[in-house]
Amino acid sequence: xxxxxxxxxxxxxxxxxxxxxxxxxxxxxxxxxxxxxxxxxxxxxxxxxxxxxxxxxxxxxxxxxxxxxxxxxxxxxxxxxxxxxxxxxxxxxxxxxxxxxxxxxxxxxxxxxxxxxxxxxxxxxxxxxxxxxxxxxxxxxxxxxxxxxxxxxxxxxxxxxxxxxxxxxxxxxxxxxxxxxxxxxxxxxxxxxxxxxxxxxxxxxxxxxxxxxxxxxxxxxxxxxxxxxxxxxxxxxxxxxxxxxxxxxxxxxxxxxxxxxxxxxxxxxxxxxxxxxxxxx
Numbered sequence: 475x476x477x478x479x480x481x482x483x484x485x486x487x488x489x490x491x492x493x494x495x496x497x498x499x500x501x502x503x504x505x506x507x508x509x510x511x512x513x514x515x516x517x518x519x520x521x522x523x524x525x526x527x528x529x530x531x532x533x534x535x536x537x538x539x540x541x542x543x544x545x546x547x548x549x550x551x552x553x554x555x556x557x558x559x560x561x562x563x564x565x566x567x568x569x570x571x572x573x574x575x576x577x578x579x580x581x582x583x584x585x586x587x588x589x590x591x592x593x594x595x596x597x598x599x600x601x602x603x604x605x606x607x608x609x610x611x612x613x614x615x616x617x618x619x620x621x622x623x624x625x626x627x628x629x630x631x632x633x634x635x636x637x638x639x640x641x642x643x644x645x646x647x648x649x650x651x652x653x654x655x656x657x658x659x660x661x662x663x664x665x666x667x668x669x670x671x672x673x674x675x676x677x678x679x680x681x682x683x684x685x686x687x688x689x690x691x692x693x694x695x696x697x698x699x700x701x702x703x704x705x706x707x708x709x710x711x712x713x714x715x716x717x718x719x720x721x722x723x724x725x726x727x728x729x730x731x732x733x734x735x736x737x738x739x740x741x742x743x744x745x746x747x748x749x750x751x752x753x754x755x
Contacts, residue, residue: 475524483512483519484654484661492649493520499647502588502606502628504638507651510696513631517587520629527584529626531573533594539601542574542588546615565615574605578622585627592632599642607645654697656683666701670708677717678704681727685734690742695733703732 477493479485485493493516496503505513521528531542547568554562561567571579577586591599605611609622630646632638654662656679663675682703686694695703706729707717716728726743727733734740 477520477523480519480523482522482665483515484658484665485516485519486658489516489649489651492647496629496647497627500625502630502646504630504632504643504646504648505651506632506634506648508653508694508696509633510698511651511653512697513651514587514589517585517589517629517631520627521585524585524627526627527580527582529573529577529584529586530589531587532589533591533598535593535595537594537598539594539598539605540572542572542602543605543611543620544572544575544613545570569613569615574602574611575620577626577628578609578620580626581623583624583626585629588628588630590633591630592635592638596636596639599638603641603645653686659697659700662697663701663704667704667708670704671714674707674714674717675704677714678707681717682733685727685743688742688746692738693735699733699735703727703729706732 475497477485477490477497479490492505493503505516507513517530518528520526546565547570551562551565551568573586573588577584606628609625610620612619659679660675663670663679667675679700682695682700685691706712710729712728726740730740730743734743
């Protein structure tokens with residue numbers, strides 16, 4: 475059972491090797507990289523390529539590790555006891571399985587995505603050490619011990635907003651997705667736009683990488699933003715010569731809102747254009 479990429483996802487040799495190494499070691503795969511480099515999509519494509527069900531656990535700043543195991547609804551049980559409901563005598567009626575429990579309970583191997591783990595509290599990874607390592611946990615309210623029937627393939631993504639604890643890192647296989655080279659980016663574009671005019675792609679990618687090379691950009695455009703920009707160029711039928719006939723005095727590309735995400739970066743490019751015009755006089 476090996477992951478070799480898919481028709482919809484261009485996986486480099488290093489990334490394929492990382493996925494397969496994590497599967498062989500039976501350890502969670504920790505994926506880091508710039509936003510927009512396909513970290514979340516990787517789990518979807520691994521599940522699709524290996525014919526497995528995908529369970530998604532999207533982490534927020536308020537998410538607690540316990541929610542991945544289970545949640546006990548004491549309020550509903552109290553309300554039902556006041557109403558004389560029969561179901562109140564079975565506490566399991568008020569326990570909701572989290573994504574980890576669902577993955578452990580599956581009769582078939584599944585892929586579990588723990589997305590953007592660095593958004594949660596710093597203690598979040600530490601609270602999952604035993605569960606991710608031993609693949610088991612206890613339900614305090616019932617005394618039940620939950621063990622994984624089949625060890626799931628776990629893919630964890632991080633945007634590096636917080637440092638993750640060493641004890642957690644030790645339990646993972648780590649891979650950093652480098653920003654795609656021009657050749658890899660061309661393959662990604664070909665997947666999304668198989669019939670696109672290649673001269674348009676060349677010019678658009680040239681502008682895209684020039685924008686990324688501008689120093690001091692607060693938010694460099696990512697792969698997903700290039701795809702969005704190409705969609706707009708095609709939808710608005712921007713002529714090829716608009717992209718070809720560019721110079722330093724026109725530093726802001728057409729439909730820049732797909733590439734630039736804040737006013738500081740827009741003003742930076744506008745200042746570069748102004749300085750280029752002055753130097754050209």
